[in-house]
Amino acid sequence: MAGFFRALGKLFGGSKPEPASPAELEALRAAYRARCESFRRLLAANNAALDVMASMEEALRGLKPFGMTFVRGQCARVAANVFQIVRQLSLLTSGRFDALYDKLKEIQARIAPHLAPRSGQVRGPLVLALEQAGVDLADEVGGKVASLGEVARRLGRRIPPGFAITASGYQRFMAAADLQPEIDRRIQAADASRLDEVFALSSALRSLILAAALPQDLEEAILASYRDLEARTGPGVRVALRSSAIGEDALGASFAGQYHTELNVPAEEVLSTYKEIVASKYGVTAMTYRLTRGIPDEDVAMCVGCMAMVGALAGGVAYSRDPLDIRAGRVVINAVAGLPKAVVDGSFDPDVFVVERGEPMVLTRSEIAAKPRKYVCDPVEGIALVEVPEDEAQAPSLSEAQALEVAALARDLEEFYGLPQDMEFALAPDGGVVLLQSRPLHQTEAAQAAAQDGPAGPDVLVSGGTTASPGVGCGPVCVVKKDADALSFPQGAVLVAAQAHPRWAPLLSRAAAVVCEAGSAAGHLANVAREYGVPALLGVSGALERLAGAGDVTVDADNRRVHAGRVEALLENRPAPRNLMEGSPVHAALTAACEHIVPLHLINPDAPEFAPGHCRTLHDITRFCHELSVREMYLAGNDGLEGFSKQLTSGKSKLKYWVIDLEDGFKEQVAGRFVDIGQIASGPMLALWRGMVAVPWAGPPAADAKGFLSVVAGAACNPELDPTMATTFAVKNYFMISKEFCNLQSRFGFHFCTVEAQAGDDPQENYVSFQFKGGAADLSRRVRRARLVAELLEERDFRVEVREDALFARLEGFDKAATLDRVAVLGYVVIHTRQLDMAMANDGLIASLRDKMDKDIEMLICRK
Amino acid sequence: MHILLVDDETEFLELMTKRLDRRNFQVSTAANGADALKLLAGTPVDVVVLDVRMPGMDGIETLKHIKKLTPATEVILLTGHANMEVALEGMTQGAFDYLLKPVAINDLIFKIQDAAKKSGKTT
Structure with missing residues (x-):
């Protein structure tokens, strides 16, 4: 690159006076544009990578369920973006930092083992007789069948005669039809947080399995076992087929996803019923269960027990x-x-x-x-x-x-x-007791002696029934009668239904409490409610009629009462909702992967450790490349040039902004190290500037003493925030512009933000994006600030996402004038949210700030 | 601008062709790697949007051939099978970028436009 800089020196009046030839000039311009493009791509990948990291950090807190497809997807995304960053830095620096490619591969190799499926290929028999199955074979026959076999073998108790189709049988089926990759692909494509998509996904996956052919060896093994069973019991014996899944008990979660059980199946339907039961692995209930409990989909193998039917009295x-x-x-x-x-x-x-x-x-x-x-x-x-x-x-x-x-x-x-x-x-018809299945009981702490009898308290709407899961929950009543009602079930509502049907189980991760007219503490719904810690009251007669349309109610499952409204006294001692992901295999995989992705060790750019060899995580690489690319683009070049950038001036004042012209962002040829705001031709930059200077910044809002302390404490924990530390980057703001494009990178005080906009004549190509993160106050204040800004932007048509204290906003498809207005709004926001986080503890202050900002922004839009 | 979509999922090809058509892109499709290479040998293409997991020649293999055949053609990998190792392998082999399905159509179009800029076509 040194040659390039020398040539550039010639071009911009460096030491050698002779003029460059037109061909040389054109080559230079092309090389210059290419560098700008590289830098822009690096910044875009940088932002995308940070965005993915933020989403991974948020997922770790376990508030929303996620599966292995999420973990693998985010790892692949972040790796591709970091590769892009390294590649663009390599182009900018003639490969000076190509050691980073190896670092990236090293980190990937450390993450890979945590993403691999745990269950290896089992190579056992495809079928096994029940009395041969015992707990030593639980990996082949699943927990349910294993314990049944064990009881017969060791305790000599009566179980129905039969056989199991093993995990090896299941894997043989999946492999023969090459099903798993297709299943993974479809799961990745669906949005698991939307129940309607989960229903559609479930139905697609089940059809996929039902449509797949069984391999011949498996088919023959199943039919041979059935003929053996006939020989022992009688010709044409009817059978019950029961799922016995492997891999779900990893958490000590005793009650796993509910699968299909098919009773009284005739000989000719055994094979198709087997497929149905395998397909029930992707029932809505089972999929939701795995997702909320963090059980990797591919770890679960469906074994199936096939037993002679007991015509039960x-x-x-x-x-x-x-x-x-x-x-x-x-x-x-x-x-x-x-x-x-x-x-x-x-x-x-x-x-x-x-x-x-x-x-x-x-x-x-x-x-x-x-x-x-x-x-x-x-x-x-x-x-x-x-x-x-x-x-x-x-x-x-x-x-x-x-x-x-x-x-x-x-x-x-x-x-x-x-x-x-x-x-x-x-x-059995002969009066004997036959064991059909047995599993560990899900344990619940004794319903806290909370059952304070006494006055019924405020407005009891209904009472009675059975406590199926203890506790107190509050929310609006949502009556569920059919699947369509389930699709619109709101987060935090009280589920009210006629029957405690297992098909409502997917709603339990969203429900505040459950009330059903029928059902017992022994049913599936009750089991799942206990596992999720959702209070449930079953067998409450008249619940539907009296609760429908009741609005907010408080369900006191311990005392078997439902009160109108929110009863704070009852809710006070409620335990925090369970983090169902914590400790699950999926959560553990994300935690392990994140260790190599998220932590930032390269904090001080002036320290000798700020070097490729010290990059331990993808975040380190990202940070390093960002810093180096900015130096490369804006700071002194190899031979004393002030990089490519010019310092912005407004009349006689020099401003702390630097500008790079990508192509046609200046009105005229600008020589020297400065460019005046009056010489700028870039529409989006001028709009941004208009927003930035429209209302003078009043300085940070009067922070309460706590706010100030919080800032000081935050700064003390993070040397990056120490305002006295002279990092070259701390005080500069960078514009990259062309006539219709502008990218602003800035560090105002403690926070870091990027604005990028394209505003031309084709609305299809126009967009505005905005990203910011950080601040000096504690996390909760920064989060509140991010939310305040989110609200302001959402009202002005932005799509906004807030993750922790990071905010991402985007808007596209508006015409030029409307796009530029939105850019001006961002200019205002960039300036006026500075250090807002300090004042964010006080709700009254937030409201008045919001009002003022709202008015200022409206003025900005009207003033065009 | 001429775009080639390569994917063994015909539904996906149809949907994407319709959407990109509407944005005035010239769109060709191929259902596998071999067909894609045949088409590329005869027709200049600015940007290829390439699936990774396909029967026969997989996406990474196809990518290597494309980069040998027409190095200026930019290739965006778009896959339903997220895999970190494959992502890095694809990027190493010169993919312009690696995206996961489902992708918002606007995001894909921005990416295609950016890739086209690199391959020298701007509109």
Whole structure:
């Protein structure tokens, strides 16, 4: 590049007087333009990289769920942008810092292991007989089937005969149809925060799996196992197919996403039903569950248990401990006549039996519900819901002896596993108890003795029912009847529904509380509510009618009451909402990746450590390149030239602004080191300037003492902010302009901002973008300032995103005059939000500041 | 300006062609890398928007061939399969940029215009 600078010296009246030839001049201009282009691209990539880093930092706080596709996507984005930055710096500096390419690769190699799928290819048998499956094979058959096999093998308890289609079988299927990459691609393309997109994605993924062919070896293995089962039970035996997923118990999350279970399946439908169950991995409930719990999608393998159908007289769910009070020595059984399905999906109220432990066990409570219907096996429909005669509807589903037998089984399972259990059972036609599945019980702290009986308090709208998940929650009532209602379910609302149906589970990460007319603490919805820490009250009769349209209500699940309005006294001791991502594999992957991306070690540009060899993170590389590119473009060139930039003047005053003309940004040829504002031809720069000088800056608003201290404390923690430190960059502001384009990089006081605008005759090409970050006060004040600015800009048509204390605003497609007005608004904002963060603690002050800024900005727009 | 879109997803090609047509770009499409190279051999193209994961020759392989064949043609990688390593490999092989699907059409157009500027075409 030295040659270039010498040539330039010639051009701009350097030491050698002889004039350059026209060809030389043209070559110089082209080289100059290329450098400007490089610099502009570097800045754009710099901003994009910082934007991605901000979004990763925000995600780490775990307020919004995200999956591995997010983590991989952001890592790929930030890497591509940092590469771009390094490439452009290389062009600007003739490759002086190309060592950075290797640094970048090194950092990538350190991040890569955290992004790789954890589950390796399993190479086991495609199918396994149930009695061969035990906990040692949990990686092949999934937790549910493994524990069932273990119970049969080691405890000798009765389970239905059957076999499992293993994780190897699942992977064989996915690999044969090359499904995983396509699934990942579709997940990446969808916006997981929008339920309608999740529904569409779910349906697309399930169709994709259903449409894929099973590989022949897998098909043959399944059919051979089915024939073995027939040989043991009878020809044409009907089977139940149950999911048994692997990889979801990583968190000790006992109740995983709900999958499909298909009962009473005939021989000819076993293969297609297998695919349906595999496809249920992408049910809305299951996908939302994984996302909110940070479980990587590809870590979950769907194993399927295939068991001879038990034509149950009765069945249900038993807890070896009361799920609402784990320390009490009670076994709680929920049972119905017919198949146990009704208990699991909350379709109607079950009988509840409570058995006290001890020798012998004693049945202490039987609450017999009216059960006018039951599920039975049906040769045609698979499963049918049938009416039952009146006298049968009132009869207990279990006799005392049967209840005690079930309780004893639950107790034995707990003892065997050393953990409280949640088991599903059926009563076989011969009266024996058959275990269908068992898993660790999700534990909830005893409903805090908060159950202060006493006056009912203000306006009780409804009361009664069962506490399915303890706590107090408040929000507007949202009645949900069909899937379409679910799509518009607002964040923080109280979910009110007729049944505690599992299909509402995806809403629980948004709900403040749940109230249902039917359902029991044993259902899926109740399980998920406990896991998410959402208060839930089930079996509240009349809830729909009395709560619909009630507006804000406070649900006191502990005392089984719903109050009108917001009852602060009840809400006071509410625990903070659970950070569901914390500690999850996805969160851990992001945390590990971020360690190599986000922290900034290269803080002082004048220190000897400010060098490529000291770059440890992508942020370091970004910072280094930015600083060096600015030096290259604006500061002294190799042979004493003042770079390419000219200092801006206004009449006789020299201003702390430097200008680079990309092409036609000056009205005339400007010689020397200065350019006057009167010589500027760039529309957007003049507009920006108009906004900057329209209203004189009154200095920082009177900060309260705390505001000042906060600034001092902030500065003390961050040497970059020390105003006495003479970094060459601290006091300069840089314009890069052409007639229709302007880019301003500036550091005003403690904050850093970029404005870029294109304003020409074609509205399609016009845009304005604005970015700022930082400040000296503590984070909460800076965040408030960012929000204030966001509001001001949103009202003027900008699309604004605020992440922590960083703000990104963009606008495009406006005509020239309207675009320039918006640029002027940014000029005003850039000047007048300086150090606003100091005053941001005081709400009254914020409001009056906002008013003043609003008026100033309106004046600016009208004055064109 | 002449743009070539390469993607094995026909829906995506149709949608993008329609949108870019509306903005007065001249658009050609190819469903795989081999077809893209054939087309490039006969027709000058300013900017290629290239998928990474395709059956047959993948995007990175195609990119290498394009850069050998017509070095001035700028290539933007646009993929549904985010992968940091592939992103760096693509950039190293001379891709103008690496973007992830879904991409806002305006962002893609800005990127195409910027790439065209580099390849010497401005409108």
